[in-house]
Amino acid sequence: MSAFSSSPALFSCVGRGGFAGRDRSFRCSVDRQALFNRIAPLYDNLNDLLSLGQHRVWKRMAVSWSGAKIGDSALDLCCGSGDLSFLLAEKVGLAGKVTGLDFSKEQLSIASVKQASLWNSCYKNITWVEGDALDLPFPDDYFDAVTMGYGLRNLIDKWAAMKEIHRVLRPGSRVSILDFNKSTDIYITLLQEWMLDNVVVPVATSYGLTEQYKYLKSSIRDFLTGPEQEKLAKDVGFAKAKHYEIGGGLMGALVATR
Ligand SMILES: C/C(=C\Cc1cc(O)c2ccccc2c1O)CCC[C@H](C)CCC[C@H](C)CCCC(C)C
Numbered sequence: 114m115s116a117f118s119s120s121p122a123l124f125s126c127v128g129r130g131g132f133a134g135r136d137r138s139f140r141c142s143v144d145r146q147a148l149f150n151r152i153a154p155l156y157d158n159l160n161d162l163l164s165l166g167q168h169r170v171w172k173r174m175a176v177s178w179s180g181a182k183i184g185d186s187a188l189d190l191c192c193g194s195g196d197l198s199f200l201l202a203e204k205v206g207l208a209g210k211v212t213g214l215d216f217s218k219e220q221l222s223i224a225s226v227k228q229a230s231l232w233n234s235c236y237k238n239i240t241w242v243e244g245d246a247l248d249l250p251f252p253d254d255y256f257d258a259v260t261m262g263y264g265l266r267n268l269i270d271k272w273a274a275m276k277e278i279h280r281v282l283r284p285g286s287r288v289s290i291l292d293f294n295k296s297t298d299i300y301i302t303l304l305q306e307w308m309l310d311n312v313v314v315p316v317a318t319s320y321g322l323t324e325q326y327k328y329l330k331s332s333i334r335d336f337l338t339g340p341e342q343e344k345l346a347k348d349v350g351f352a353k354a355k356h357y358e359i360g361g362g363l364m365g366a367l368v369a370t371r
C-alpha cells in the first residue's frame with residue numbers, strides 16, 4: 114500500500130509484440146513514470162541551476178493566473194515535487210485545500226518531505242495523491258482552480274487530460290497550464306534547442322541523466338504550439354482559452370476557463 118492515497122492506474126506501453134518497448138525515447142507512460150522517478154532526487158536542484166531560478170517566477174505566474182483564492186479547493190496536476198502545490202497552498206490559505214496528484218512515487222515522496230520540513234502551517238492543507246492525470250479520482254465540478262506545471266507535454270493523451278480537467282473544474286473556474294513553449298518563431302526555437310543541447314544536457318550528463326534530459330528537446334518538438342493548445346481547450350469544451358508566451362518565448366502558459 115502506497116504512503117499516498119492512490120487511484121488504481123493502469124499504465125501500458127505496448128510496442129512490437131504487444132509488450133512494453135524499452136527504447137530510450139520515453140514514448141509511453143511506463144517509461145515516463147520511470148524517468149520522473151529516476152530524476153526525482155536531483156529535479157529541484159537542476160531546475161534551479163539550469164534556469165538560474167527563473168522557473169520559480171514562471172510557476173508563480175501560472176499559479177496567479179489560475180485564479181485560486183482564499184478558501185478554494187485547488188488541484189495541482191502532475192505536481193511532481195510540489196512547487197505549484199505549495200504556491201496554491203499560499204493562495205487558498207488554511208480555509209482552503211490543495212490536492213497534488215502525480216503518478217511518480219519518488220516525486221511525491223520529495224513533495225511530502227518538503228511539506229514536513231516547511232514551518233508555515235498553510236502547507237498543512239495539501240494532500241498528495243498517487244494517480245493518473247488521464248483518469249482522475251475526483252467527482253465532476255469539484256475544484257475551484259487547477260494548475261499543471263510541465264505536465265501536459267509529458268502526457269500521452271492530451272485530449273483525455275484536458276477532458277478530465279474540464280470535468281473536475283467547477284463552471285466558471287480556470288486551469289493554468291505552464292510548460293515549455295513550442296515556438297512558431299524559428300529564432301526562439303534555435304535558441305531553446307541550443308540551450309538544451311549545449312547547457313542542459315551536458316550538465317545533466319554530469320549527474321548521469323543524459324537520456325532523461327535529452328528527452329526534453331524531442332518532447333518539445335512533439336508538443337502543441339500555443340494556438341494548438343488553445344484549439345484543444347476549446348474543442349474539449351472550455352469557454353475561453355488563451356496561451357501566453359513567457360520567459361522570452363521559451364516558456365508558455367495556457368489559461369482556460371470552463
Ligand atoms: C522547471 C523547468 C522544467 C521542468 C522539467 C520538465 C520536464 O518535462 C522534464 C523532463 C525531463 C527531465 C527534466 C524535466 C524538467 O526539469 C524549466 C527550467 C529547467 C529546465 C531543465 C532548463 C531549461 C533551460 C531553458 C531552455 C533556458 C533557460 C533560460 C534561463 C532564463 C537561464
Ligand SMILES: C[S@@+](CC[C@H](N)C(=O)[O-])C[C@H]1O[C@@H](n2cnc3c(N)ncnc32)[C@H](O)[C@@H]1O
Nearest residue numbers: 149191192193215216217220245246262263267
Ligand atoms: C516535469 S515534472 C513537473 C513537476 C511539477 N509540476 C513542476 O512544475 O516542477 C512532470 C510530472 O508529471 C508527472 N506525470 C507525467 N505523466 C503523468 C500522468 N499520466 N499522471 C500523473 N502524473 C504524471 C511526472 O511523474 C512528473 O512528476
